[in-house]
Amino acid sequence: MGKVKHFFEQSWLLIVASFCFGLLIAVTNAALSERIEQNRINKRNNLAKGLLPDANNFVPLDVAVEVMSIMGKKELAEIYEATSEDVRVGWIFNAAGSGFQGKIELVVAADADFKELAGFDCIASNETPGIGDLIKEDDFRKQFEGAPAEKLKLVSSGEPTKIDSEIVAISGATVSSGAVVEIIGHYLVQVKQQLQAKGLIEDGK
Amino acid sequence: MASNSEARAGIYGDTFLAGLWRENPVLRLLLGMCPTLAVTAAVKPAFTMGCCVIFVLVCSNIIVSLMRNLLKPHLRILMFTLTISTFVTIADLFLKAYVPRMSEMLGPYVPLIIVNCIIICRAEACASKNGLAVSVIDAIGMGVGFTLTLCVLAGVRELLATGAIFEIQILALQKEGGWFVAWAAMGMPVGAFLTLGLMLGLVNIISKGRT
Numbered sequence: 001m002g003k004v005k006h007f008f009e010q011s012w013l014l015i016v017a018s019f020c021f022g023l024l025i026a027v028t029n030a031a032l033s034e035r036i037e038q039n040r041i042n043k044r045n046n047l048a049k050g051l052l053p054d055a056n057n058f059v060p061l062d063v064a065v066e067v068m069s070i071m072g073k074k075e076l077a078e079i080y081e082a083t084s085e086d087v088r089v090g091w092i093f094n095a096a097g098s099g100f101q102g103k104i105e106l107v108v109a110a111d112a113d114f115k116e117l118a119g120f121d122c123i124a125s126n127e128t129p130g131i132g133d134l135i136k137e138d139d140f141r142k143q144f145e146g147a148p149a150e151k152l153k154l155v156s157s158g159e160p161t162k163i164d165s166e167i168v169a170i171s172g173a174t175v176s177s178g179a180v181v182e183i184i185g186h187y188l189v190q191v192k193q194q195l196q197a198k199g200l201i202e203d204g205k
Numbered sequence: 206m207a208s209n210s211e212a213r214a215g216i217y218g219d220t221f222l223a224g225l226w227r228e229n230p231v232l233r234l235l236l237g238m239c240p241t242l243a244v245t246a247a248v249k250p251a252f253t254m255g256c257c258v259i260f261v262l263v264c265s266n267i268i269v270s271l272m273r274n275l276l277k278p279h280l281r282i283l284m285f286t287l288t289i290s291t292f293v294t295i296a297d298l299f300l301k302a303y304v305p306r307m308s309e310m311l312g313p314y315v316p317l318i319i320v321n322c323i324i325i326c327r328a329e330a331c332a333s334k335n336g337l338a339v340s341v342i343d344a345i346g347m348g349v350g351f352t353l354t355l356c357v358l359a360g361v362r363e364l365l366a367t368g369a370i371f372e373i374q375i376l377a378l379q380k381e382g383g384w385f386v387a388w389a390a391m392g393m394p395v396g397a398f399l400t401l402g403l404m405l406g407l408v409n410i411i412s413k414g415r416t
Contacts, residue, residue: 013275014284021291028295032302039305102312124309130389 044094044107047121048082051109052090055082063198067190070097070183077191088112091195094123095187099179102126104135108184110149114192114201119145120184132176140177143167144184151189154181217342224346231354231401232408236322241355242397244314248371251359253307255352257296257315262324262344264292269332270340276333285328286319293318323351354404361400366392 008015045058058080067077078094090112096105104125109118119141127133134140139160144152146163153166154177160168169177196203230236237258244254268288269276276284297315300308308315318324327347332340360370365388368376377383390396 010277011280013272013277014280014287017272017284017287021287025291025294025298028298032298035302036298036305039302043305124312126312128393130392 044092044123047107047123048080048092048109051107051119051121052082052092054084054089056085057083058092059083061200063200065191065194065198067187067194070186077187077194079191079195082109090118091191093187093191095120095183097179097183097186099125099127100132100173100175101128104176104179104183106180106183108188110188110192114149114195117144117147117149117184117188120180127173127176131170132173134170134173135176135180140170140180149188149192152181152185154178217338220339220342221346224343224348224350225353226350228347229350229354229408230323230326230347231351232405234323234326235405236326237351239317240314240321241358241401242394244311245355245359245362245397245400246366246392247310247363248356248359250307250310251355252352253300253304254311254314254318255348255355257293257300257318258321258323258351259345259348260296261289261292261318262327262348263341265289265324265328266332266340266344267337269328270335270337273333281329281333282325285325285333289324289328290319323347358397358400358404362391362396366390366396 048058049055061079061081065077065079066074069075080092081088082090082092091110091114093108093110094105095108096103098104102125104127105123106120107123108120110116111118121141122136125133125135127135143160143163144167147167148165150165154169154174155166156169156174158166158168167177167181192201195201224230226233228234231238231241240254240258245251265285265288269285272284293316296318297308300311300315327343331343335343364370364375367387368374368378368383368385376385379386388396391400
């Protein structure tokens, strides 16, 4: 009994403060969480709209699609059907992995049949300014527009304007370029297989 | 009576001004180096970081000052950290909700305010030993001193790296037909170290000149 009394004498302030601060954070989070989620959706939709200009609506897929992350962890893929006047014009999915300086989060677009990529854009990345962050520039991103929706390959030299499965690395930023190619390829193959398995797109075989 | 209030006003003024120059957290105490170097590539994120630090400093100093007589010596650091992390989490949520672009630009450096030495230093050195008014004024002085330093550092870096300040183009870039060649290095960590080093040297020269 004496020990319990001593414990509370010493730590009552910590217990009370933890409760009050926890409550404060919970109230703030409850008040702002809806807005934060809306900001995230708006950003993804804006990026997606840039990739698929014909689309005017992005509907989340109503079936759960499980994919393996690059780190080998199972996760639910965020996939959206891009439509215009209720007609499918493409697919959008999120992809993430490690870059040169931390996590790179991408939004990737493919055409309605999932045969060609429509491009990608960065949701978040901390790549080196002026070097690694050139992955966000059109010169690099345009190589993905119209590329076949299959495993992509990074090459150190070549013609960037040629659209095929070979992506020419940014000079001096091979790690960042390679990370983007790996992230897109890794998710693309899995998402395509899952959509084919669920009968949402035609099996190419 | 009048001299008493004058003396108090003098203490408040002195406390506030200490943070701006004599005990400037970045230039004199060399505290908070992580955000100073990491988020000063442009003025907007630097200003946002400064505002977050002012908010956290003021709130944590208020709480620590109010509970200073209840603090057990061996639990005080734990209480400071708990208080600081609460207000950093709230600041982080507000940024995500109302300025999502800045939240993305600052990335992990907002949650890292929890381990910013300036805040725990002021809680320990000032708020746990003084009343509410002095603690709040100290927090504002230190926060404003930190923010101004970050903005000056960021202003120099942004101008030399992009020719702009606050994203407003000041110098005509050569690639757009102007004369100014942007120094990409100033937007990188090397630019932060170089500019901070020069600023510290300048402050030392000015301080020596005064004594």
